[in-house]
Amino acid sequence: MVQHPEVLWAQRSSDTDEEKNILIVTVNLPDIDESSLEYNLTATSISFKAKAGSQGKEYAFDLDFFAPVDPQYSTKRLNSRSLNLVLRKKEKQSEYWPRLTKEKVKNAFLKTDFSKWVDEDEQGSVEDVSEEPDLDMGGMGGMGGMGGMGGMGGMGGGMDFEKMMAQMSAGGGGGGGFGGMPDFGAGPSGSGAQDDGDDDSDDDGPPPLEDAEPGK
Missing domain, CATH: 2.60.40.790 (Immunoglobulin-like)
Structure with missing residues (x-):
């Protein structure tokens, strides 16, 4: 038909x-x-x-x-x-x-x-x-x-680049070389020593309370 x-x-x-x-x-x-x-x-x-x-x-x-x-x-x-x-x-x-x-x-x-x-x-x-x-x-x-997919190939390259950055930040030495970018992925583990403001205030909060309780 x-x-x-x-x-x-x-x-x-x-x-x-x-x-x-x-x-x-x-x-x-x-x-x-x-x-x-x-x-x-x-x-x-x-x-x-x-x-x-x-x-x-x-x-x-x-x-x-x-x-x-x-x-x-x-x-x-x-x-x-x-x-x-x-x-x-x-x-x-x-x-x-x-x-x-x-x-x-x-x-x-x-x-x-x-x-x-x-x-x-x-x-x-x-x-x-x-x-x-x-x-x-x-x-x-x-x-x-x-x-x-040249663009996709670029995306694949981008993924490798991010992985490389993650590895560098995990190693500790490369994080500073990329400024604050690795801190987004590794903030909790690597940025505590540098972010004295927020992290120290959170970490130092409990000890004064514990010290205050024995004093009472």
């Missing part, structure tokens, strides 16, 4: 810059079999058909656009997560399309891509919008980088 893949879309508009007058469409379907991919873009419609996943399930959809696009200046890129499209709107205009499709029909598989959506009056704050889908796909490389 042929199924609909999830299709996400966002847009930008411009009445002066063609490259910023685009539709950003993502066919959110992992592991598309490129050899089975049938993709056809015309000025008024788009069709998609492919097998995907380890079981080779069939997916397909057809959509008629709200207004014409320019296939000549539209692009597509395929990665392991999705098929990413940048479709150039034929007519340059500052207003957004009210919807992606010609007919106002609710398609459960067609959704707004909130990760890429920008309101009309906020478009100026987005840089290089024509590259945005590529950034998303570059995100795959980024995801690969995340696999290495």
Whole structure:
């Protein structure tokens, strides 16, 4: 049975810059079999058909656009997560399309891509919008980088550093070298001799009471 893949879309508009007058469409379907991919873009419609996943399930959809696009200046890129499209709107205009499709029909598989959506009056704050889908796909490389998790590696290094500090403070000699930082972990054992104020007042409290009792 042929199924609909999830299709996400966002847009930008411009009445002066063609490259910023685009539709950003993502066919959110992992592991598309490129050899089975049938993709056809015309000025008024788009069709998609492919097998995907380890079981080779069939997916397909057809959509008629709200207004014409320019296939000549539209692009597509395929990665392991999705098929990413940048479709150039034929007519340059500052207003957004009210919807992606010609007919106002609710398609459960067609959704707004909130990760890429920008309101009309906020478009100026987005840089290089024509590259945005590529950034998303570059995100795959980024995801690969995340696999290495440079930040996590830094966290691991940080954990070793703290362990080293703890060992140094436990040894007694390194605590002073790091100022008061080791005192947070070793305050009760190592800081009594230095914190004469609070610690001595707490420690010296009981003896006067004990001395006072025999005196009575």
